[in-house]
Amino acid sequence: MSLAPQDFFPAIAPWVATLDDTFPGAWVKPYFAQWEVLHLLSIALLGGASILLNLRLIGYGLTDETPAEVERNVRPWMHLGVAGVIVTGLLIGASNAERLYTSEAFTAKMLGLAAAIVLTYGVAMPAARRDGALGGAGRLWALAGLAIFALGLLVFGVSKLVNPGLWHVITAAALVVLFVTRGLTRILYLTGLVALIAVQWVMTHLVIPPDDFARLDPANKAFAWVFAAWVLGAAVVQVVTAGRSGGAGAATKGLAYAALLVWVMTAAAGRWIAFA
Amino acid sequence: MLRDFLVWLATRLGKGPGEYDLSWSEALAGSLNFWGLLEGTHVLALMLFAGTIFLVDLRLLGVAFKKTPVSVISDRVLPLTVAGFLLMVLTGVALFYAKPLVYYHNLWFRLKLVFLALALINILVFHWRVQRNRHDWDAAPRPPAPARISATVSILAWVAVITFGRFIAYDWYECGKPLPRWANAAQECATSDRGAIDLEDMPQ
Numbered sequence: 205m206s207l208a209p210q211d212f213f214p215a216i217a218p219w220v221a222t223l224d225d226t227f228p229g230a231w232v233k234p235y236f237a238q239w240e241v242l243h244l245l246s247i248a249l250l251g252g253a254s255i256l257l258n259l260r261l262i263g264y265g266l267t268d269e270t271p272a273e274v275e276r277n278v279r280p281w282m283h284l285g286v287a288g289v290i291v292t293g294l295l296i297g298a299s300n301a302e303r304l305y306t307s308e309a310f311t312a313k314m315l316g317l318a319a320a321i322v323l324t325y326g327v328a329m330p331a332a333r334r335d336g337a338l339g340g341a342g343r344l345w346a347l348a349g350l351a352i353f354a355l356g357l358l359v360f361g362v363s364k365l366v367n368p369g370l371w372h373v374i375t376a377a378a379l380v381v382l383f384v385t386r387g388l389t390r391i392l393y394l395t396g397l398v399a400l401i402a403v404q405w406v407m408t409h410l411v412i413p414p415d416d417f418a419r420l421d422p423a424n425k426a427f428a429w430v431f432a433a434w435v436l437g438a439a440v441v442q443v444v445t446a447g448r449s450g451g452a453g454a455a456t457k458g459l460a461y462a463a464l465l466v467w468v469m470t471a472a473a474g475r476w477i478a479f480a
Numbered sequence: 481m482l483r484d485f486l487v488w489l490a491t492r493l494g495k496g497p498g499e500y501d502l503s504w505s506e507a508l509a510g511s512l513n514f515w516g517l518l519e520g521t522h523v524l525a526l527m528l529f530a531g532t533i534f535l536v537d538l539r540l541l542g543v544a545f546k547k548t549p550v551s552v553i554s555d556r557v558l559p560l561t562v563a564g565f566l567l568m569v570l571t572g573v574a575l576f577y578a579k580p581l582v583y584y585h586n587l588w589f590r591l592k593l594v595f596l597a598l599a600l601i602n603i604l605v606f607h608w609r610v611q612r613n614r615h616d617w618d619a620a621p622r623p624p625a626p627a628r629i630s631a632t633v634s635i636l637a638w639v640a641v642i643t644f645g646r647f648i649a650y651d652w653y654e655c656g657k658p659l660p661r662w663a664n665a666a667q668e669c670a671t672s673d674r675g676a677i678d679l680e681d682m683p684q
Contacts, residue, residue, distance in 0.1 A: 237650050241643045244526060248642070252531020255560065265560070268552050269545075277545045281535065368513040372520055379528075379563070417512070471524050479516040 207308045207359050220305045229298035236299055243292040247471055250285025253278035254467050258328055261336060261452045261460035262443075264384040271452065275332035282329070286321065293317075308363035309477040315356030316470030322349035323463040331459070336452025338459070346459050353466045360473055365480035367425075372472035374428060377435045377465055385442050393438040400431055483671055486580040509578040518578075522571040529564025530638055532557050540631035542622030549618045550611075550627075585672040587653045587663060592644035599637035606630045658682050 210217060223229045232239055259265035260274040269277075297304055304310040326345025331338050338346070361367050378397060385393055404427045412419045443457045452460070494504030502510065509515060538544035539553045576583050583589040610626045617623050653663045656674025663669075669676035 237647055241646050244523070244642055244646060245530075245639065248526045248530035249534060250531070251527025252533075252535045255528060255531060256535060256557065259560075266545075266548070266552070266556050268556065269548055273547070277548075278535070281538070281544065368517060369520060371517055372524055375521065376524070383560070383563075467527070468524060471527065472520060475520040475523055476516070479520075 207311050207363060208306050209311055209314075210305050212311075217305070220301045223298050223301035228295055229301060232295045233299040236296060239292050239296045239299075242288060243296060246285045246288025246292060248285075249281055250289060251467060251471075253282040253285060254324065254328075254464055257282070257332055258460040258464040259380075259384065261328060261332055262380075262384050262457050263446050263452065271332040271335050275329055279329070282324065286324070289317075304477065307477050307480070308359065309366045309369070309473045309480060312356050312360040312363065312366070313470055313473035313477065315352055315359060316466055316473055319349050319352035319356055320463070320466040320470050322352060323459065323466055327459050328463040331452070331456050336456050338453075338456050346455075349466070350459075350462060353462060353469070356466075356469060356473070360469065363480075366473070366476045369472045369476035369479075370428060370469075372475075373465055373469045374431050374435065376468040377439070377461070378431070380461065380464060381435055381438045381442065384446075385438060386446075389438065389441055389445070393434075396434055396438075397431075400427070400434060483581075483584060483668070486584050489577065490580050505577055505580065508574070515575075515578055518571050518574050522568060522575060525564050525567040525571065526642065527564075529561055529568050530642060532561040532564060533638060534635060536561065537631040537634045540623050540627045542620075542628065546621035550614060550623060551618050581673070583648070585655045585667045585669060585674075586648055587667050588644045588647040588650075590666065592641055592648070595637050595640040595644065599634060599641060602630060602633045602637060606634075 205211075224233060256265055257271075257274055257278050260267065260269070260271050266274050322345055327338070327342050327349060330342050357370070357373075360370055360373075381393060382390065382397075404424075407423055407427075408414070408420055412423055414420070439458075439461055443454045443461075446457075489503075490505045491503050494507070495501055535544060536553055536557050539546075539548065539550060545553055606627075610630050617627070622628075651657070653659055653667065654674070655664070655667055655669035655672040655676065658677045658679045659669065661678050661680060664676040664678060
């Protein structure tokens with residue numbers, strides 16, 4: 205079973221086939237690389253804004269300022285980055301529409317983008333404006349955003365040739381937890397992480413021959429689950445033990461992790477469109 | 481000499497005794513997913529590295545975090561930037577190692593390195609000269625001209641690094657194609673496996 209856009213919207217195939225021959229796709233096509241650069245710069249800009257905002261909610265980074273002050277300062281750059289990603293994405297998508305139409309990674313990317321916008325504009329930014337307090341609307345947006353994020357992760361995870369890209373999300377989560385943990389928690393977490401990396405290397409290079417893909421595939425998937433569980437466990441310990449940061453309680457902190465990682469998933473799925 | 485070293489890296493280092501055994505470089509380039517993960521991580525690290533350095537530079541330009549002292553932004557944000565930079569360098573070196581000769585003869589890769597060097601020199605100049613009197617303007621909403629110039633150079637240099645980095649994937653100036661003489665010279669195409677074909681020498 206495929207989860208590419210063509211499987212959900214088969215009726216639009218003739219229209220998709222014309223997109224790169226008509227405006228704006230035909231207009232963008234000769235300058236595809238240049239528009240890609242603008243797409244990357246927009247991702248970088250919104251990435252920086254999202255990292256500073258969500259890390260502050262988690263209790264790391266610009267802790268000298270209130271979450272509201274951090275939000276006020278990153279807001280214009282977040283807007284610019286998100287608008288840039290959407291506009292340039294639409295343009296390069298129009299010039300490359302048939303490729304995207306048949307790509308499962310693109311489905312994951314679109315779900316990720318929707319979840320990222322919901323979690324950023326419906327949850328993280330409003331919560332930061334209230335110095336970490338989640339409002340009633342924020343809780344509803346959080347449920348919607350997390351549900352779409354989970355769906356995106358599911359599509360990413362079950363798509364053949366694309367799902368190795370989920371390691372980007374696990375790696376990013378591992379780094380965020382490494383940044384924000386302290387003292388003994390950080391030492392134990394890092395030790396476990398290094399041990400897991402060593403065990404995975406031994407298993408996938410010495411125990412299982414590197415060319416035995418039939419055994420490597422399930423082994424690497426099992427390791428992905430173990431890594432994810434280890435990182436998630438450490439994040440839960442950090443959220444529970446670090447106390448309140450400004451007005452951000454455990455729920456806001458957990459959602460800040462999600463609001464940050466959902467952008468990573470979106471960007472990772474976008475990159476893996478090119479690989480599968 | 482440098483090219484000979486890269487040929488050894490690409491074809492000899494880690495190669496087994498068999499005729500069809502791969503070198504480590506070839507194995508990395510031909511890996512099913514690892515090369516993609518490296519390349520993806522290199523691109524995604526832009527969010528951490530470029531995203532945070534842009535915001536530090538915007539503070540130095542006086543357009544973001546105007547009420548926050550520059551020292552606070554530096555102390556709190558630059559560790560993230562450094563982590564992102566290390567990630568980019570590690571993955572970048574591994575990507576280069578996978579296809580050293582392709583990158584060596586690539587115009588965009590060479591331009592990327594030039595602007596990378598410029599960005600790093602700018603960081604050194606900022607640390608050793610521009611911010612020597614930082615305590616005088618640490619809390620100023622709009623830092624003095626030298627700091628703003630340094631921030632502008634930083635943003636432009638990193639934008640150039642990202643731009644040329646993206647262009648590496650395109651074969652507009654690939655050695656072996658009919659190219660302007662300057663492009664063949666700039667990429668040392670004559671010493672590449674594909675050779676140099678001057679556009680000017682082609683029959684019209």
